Amino acid sequence: MPAQADDLAGAPGNRSSAEPIEARVFRAGHLSIGLNLPLLPAGQIVADFNEQIALAQRADALGFRALWVRDVPLNSADYPDPVGHLDPWVLLGALASHTTRIALVSGAIVLTLRHPLHIAKGAISVQTLSHGRFILGLGSGDRPPEYAAFGANGDERRELYRRHWETVAAALGPAPRVIPDTVSEHAPAFALLPQPPRPVPMLAVGSGGQSVDWIARHAIGWMTYHREPDAQQARHSMWRAAVERAAPGAFRAFGAALRLELSDDPDEPATPVALGYRTGRNALVALLRAVREHGTHHVSLNLPSSPRAPREVIEELAEYVLPEFHR
Secondary structure (H helix, E strand, O other): OOOOHHHHHOOOOOOOOOOOHHHHHOOOOOOEEEEEOOOOOOOOOOOOHHHHHHHHHHHHHHOOOEEEEOOOOOOOOOOOOOOOOOOHHHHHHHHHHHOOOOEEEEOOEEOOOOOHHHHHHHHHHHHHHOOOOEEEEEEOOOOHHHHHHOOOOHHHHHHHHHHHHHHHHHHHOOOOOOOOOOOOOOOOOOOOOOOOOOOOOEEEEOOOOOOHHHHHHHOOEEEEEOOOHHHHHHHHHHHHHHHHHHOOOOOOEEEEEEEEEEOOOOOOOOEEEOOEEEEOHHHHHHHHHHHHHOOOOEEEEEOOOOOOOHHHHHHHHHHHOHHHHOO
């Protein structure tokens, strides 16, 4: 007989922690570290997803806090990422079934190019399969030609983002309700089932064309990209001011994606590269300490293709870097 949602939530060895997953990833005064998938060696643009699942399981066992999955529906010659990404919902379902503790985060589902009820259905499905380990990161996309491919108007993306966010939030809220696109006189009352073991937290990835006050009011936090320390500190100060205006007294997370080229020389000093650093592990620890002091709660590491095998890199990070931050 197929397992029901309640059976899954209580499966031996997979029971949800009493702590909400967002509290494990984002904590005031702490920094957690996650990984962006896929993790590929140099020269490889076609991912072996059996290997990716194995790496995800290893990251879970080593104590990384989150696995981030991208939404890249179409590839093109003008897009800098040549990797063929799996559909995020399919990959998240596989990760949910093969990991036990690590958070699963969409970074980010393109809210403006997918129907919001499909997004909500995918979110509650992953939340159920993962026993409450999913964080729904939502973005507006960064490729104008993709809007045309999907028959959408890129000039309307800001309004689409807000409207779709409202529909998703209503479907995932504490009193779930479905907001139809159109309502006919005899329309039934719809519901999205099964109800997940926990509400699905919603995270803004990028600005989505919205003000920081809007993000602070509606999202559990704001995930942005790496900037040099002074610029990022100014960004964080702007965020804290927005939180005080829009959600006074509430905790709102701040995170950043960081490109990391980890040298095999532990003492190599940090050198800036696009959206991150090339560095040895000792300078990396110092950098991450500074990031934590500036108020960042989570860093997702993008490990670019390099001569070092991804497993070797994550093993080194787990042995020498994570203990400093995951206590």
